[in-house]
Amino acid sequence: NAGVTQTPKFRILKIGQSMTLQCAQDMNHNYMYWYRQDPGMGLKLIYYSVGAGITDKGEVPNGYNVSRSTTEDFPLRLELAAPSQTSVYFCASRSPTGTGNNEQFFGPGTRLTVL
């Protein structure tokens, strides 16, 4: 299994540009999450999904959108990039609650700079 994969690894955007951060997992996990990590800080939840077609906002959703058309993929969309969105973005996935395994598995991250 490749686990959780994210592309691209790095990206520089100009203010106002848009982009999609890709995330895929091959573990057949229903639950997927997007986090951002600012320098020297912990992870903050942007959006999450509990299955295909079901998404919900996390702690810091403003400026982002998500979709979940398949179990495997959970892309994160930035429509009008702002300098405040400069961060490292992590995608994670896990098995549903009650299946025994509670850990979230993380991807390697996408480092985004908005200038």
Place this chain on the structure above:
Amino acid sequence: GESVGLHLPTLSVQEGDNSIINCAYSNSASDYFIWYKQESGKGPQFIIDIRSNMDKRQGQRVTVLLNKTVKHLSLQIAATQPGDSAVYFCAEKSATDSWGKLQFGAGTQVVVTP
């Protein structure tokens, strides 16, 4: 430990010594706790977890202790090695959450010196 702003608390440990990393959590309704290790430029990796009905759990070279009375979690690493140098995060899940959402602390930087 927890941090404010850009400066992570740092724990400097000599190789071979034991490390203790502390975490104060905020929600008395949390029922699940987890420790992650994050090496520079990588995503967080699972180390160990514990449910609120336990107060201690051991893994390979790691032990997690949970004190619900004072809402404190600690991670002990035995015989610390250079490969243990990383940022360590604790995270908690509320018992009222059905979707596995985690609340992360700010992290502690562990530096292992020879």
